Amino acid sequence: MDSASGAGDVVNTASEAITVEELSYTYPDGTVALQSLSFRIHVGECFGLIGPNGAGKSTLLLLLNGVIEGPGRVWLLGQSLALFNEQKLPRRMSMVFENPDDQLFMSTVFDDVAFGALNLGLDDNTVRQRVQAALEAVGMEDFAAKPPYHLSLGEKKRVALATVLVMDCEIIALDEPTNGLDPAGREEFIQLLDSLPMTKIIAAHDMELIEQLCDRVAVLDEGKIAAVGPASDILGDEELLRDHKLRCPLTYHRVAKLGG
Numbered sequence: 001m002d003s004a005s006g007a008g009d010v011v012n013t014a015s016e017a018i019t020v021e022e023l024s025y026t027y028p029d030g031t032v033a034l035q036s037l038s039f040r041i042h043v044g045e046c047f048g049l050i051g052p053n054g055a056g057k058s059t060l061l062l063l064l065n066g067v068i069e070g071p072g073r074v075w076l077l078g079q080s081l082a083l084f085n086e087q088k089l090p091r092r093m094s095m096v097f098e099n100p101d102d103q104l105f106m107s108t109v110f111d112d113v114a115f116g117a118l119n120l121g122l123d124d125n126t127v128r129q130r131v132q133a134a135l136e137a138v139g140m141e142d143f144a145a146k147p148p149y150h151l152s153l154g155e156k157k158r159v160a161l162a163t164v165l166v167m168d169c170e171i172i173a174l175d176e177p178t179n180g181l182d183p184a185g186r187e188e189f190i191q192l193l194d195s196l197p198m199t200k201i202i203a204a205h206d207m208e209l210i211e212q213l214c215d216r217v218a219v220l221d222e223g224k225i226a227a228v229g230p231a232s233d234i235l236g237d238e239e240l241l242r243d244h245k246l247r248c249p250l251t252y253h254r255v256a257k258l259g260g
């Protein structure tokens, strides 16, 4: 982040979970991934990010989570992200990566989930309680002793979510959370996400997931926001979606057909 979002820089955002102003990112090889994005996500909101391959969705989530840094200003719950990064403050936002193998690296499920809680400096008892609660929340409490690399993709995705829940962050970001899940597992995972009360930002090609969970949606294309608005407006705009290589959720097609 540039110096404009440095320490002490606070915006008046009692109701804003994420505030982004003119955020850009260019990869070291010169690929321009994001170009001067500005948007706001309200506290408690579930915000969807849709867009074609290469639009910049994953890059944006990495920036918001401080994994990479680029020019622009970002505030999380009114505090500048630069301040979090500079002072290594406890994270108030965490991310579930698209590929759980990027998230799970310890020798047991328990250790992977405990890792984030230990990093918060919690005592052993609290860590144990938090790990148990996080594993129960995702239905994986019987897998604590297993090595993560012995799990199926769906199981790994649940554990990856537990590694984030254990930190009790106010905001979570999820990149393609339903990718690779079977229909029943996908539906269960959507219900699980729906039950989480924190602010969520979800990047996905799964339009039905976006429809089921998101209050507002942004269309990202070529590193810019092409449209942002209530989910029903964006997801019902067939022309907008087609222009950005997307499609309406299936229920919208059915409604359109019924309407003649």
Ligand SMILES: Nc1ncnc2c1ncn2[C@@H]1O[C@H](COP(=O)(O)OP(=O)(O)OP(=O)(O)O)[C@@H](O)[C@H]1O
Pocket: 027, 028, 029, 031, 032, 033, 051, 052, 053, 054, 055, 056, 057, 058, 059, 060
């Ligand atoms: N490590 C990297 N180095 C160089 N360019 C990259 C790197 N990672 C991503 N990019 C490029 O940045 C752009 C945005 O990629 P990103 O992964 O953010 O898109 P996305 O919207 O998440 O796409 P998808 O829908 O395929 O997941 C693309 O042009 C991509 O090729």
Ligand SMILES: [Mg+2]
Pocket: 057, 058, 059, 175
């Ligand atoms: Mg992506």
